[in-house]
Amino acid sequence: MIMSPVDTTATHTAHPPFTASAKMAEQLQQLHVDLIDLHIVGKQAHWNVVGKNFRDLHLQLDEVVDAAREFSDTVAERMRAVYVTPDGRIKTVAAQSSLAEFPADEVDTTETVDLITGALYAVAATARRIHDDVDAEDPTTADIIHSILERIEQLAWMIDAENRVANQSLPRQRNA
Template sequence: MTETIDRHQTTHSAHPAFRASEQLAAHLQQVLVDLTDLHIQGKQAHWNVVGKNFRDLHLQLDEVVDDARTFSDTIAERMRALYITPDARAATVAHGSSLPAFPAGEVDTAQTVDLVVGALYGVAATARRVHDEVDAEDPTSADILHSILERIEQLAWMVDAENRTANRSVPANVPV
């Protein structure tokens, strides 16, 4: 006769070298929510952008979306490695995002550029706001924030260049 093993009765005990504090968990959760919202807003913009330079911006928005998805996955997996349960459900993202909402319907390319740049800098602002406290507790997570910031700010510069006039305009959505 074959015995059935009840796996639910097995006790498992992990002893991680490091566990995140509630503050670190909250900081990483906020970055996750903002990156997830950036991904969603990028797709909304991608589907509804119209006007001059449509195709270039349409394709550039795919880069924003792909990077936001990759970064949100990286943050969520880092959270799991620290025994934090990530939450990127639609209701959580809608309620917790620090990014301004993207409008419904068609959006002109120039306005889309400004809105997406604002969202990119919003994610960067969140990462910068939490960075020092994250770094004090977990330099490894701070290193992840560094790589996200590097790319998000590069994307913001590249997208924003669509609306700029050489030597005659300042970047949109950036405090001067």
């Protein structure tokens, strides 16, 4: 059977029930960039952390990296589903990330805990800042952000606990 060549001149027209606004596209791009940077920062920390409780923190950093990679992919795929083009190029990440730069040299475990907790909370701040606007436009995408936020804040709490002193360190829940 002879197959005829595919007609590449045909125009494809999609009629999706929803496409993201420019504002939502910008907000998802920011979360995407922050998650990519969290992956990079997590690997930098993973390779260069030294000191007390090294192994435990080294393994926790793998969890951060895995979550960040998975979440950045989830956000990028959701962006495509709502007709937004994600930009994960390194120059874009470097220019747009909300995360602080991580040191290039060895970093003590105590400082690493504080730096990674700060990076996790920077991603959480982005997710919290955009969540309600995204929810108003597209609750399905907001559900994804909610799941990301839940895990990122859990990781931050678990890692931050490494440096906390029981009943002395902030933040503490205050009794009413």
